[in-house]
Amino acid sequence: MSYNVNFAIAAPLQIEQALCRELERLRLSKNITQAQLAVSSFSL
Secondary structure (H helix, E strand, O other): OOOOOOOOOOOHHHHHHHHHHHHHHHHHHOOOOHHHHHHHHHOO
């Protein structure tokens, strides 16, 4: 399912939810766990 959020007019909660969905979609497309993502984010 595709979500389109206009960040210029969206409420903060809507923006947060859209970003979380996108992050989850990207994480799953790379087949990595949440723990692996958290560890790799500290090494940037």
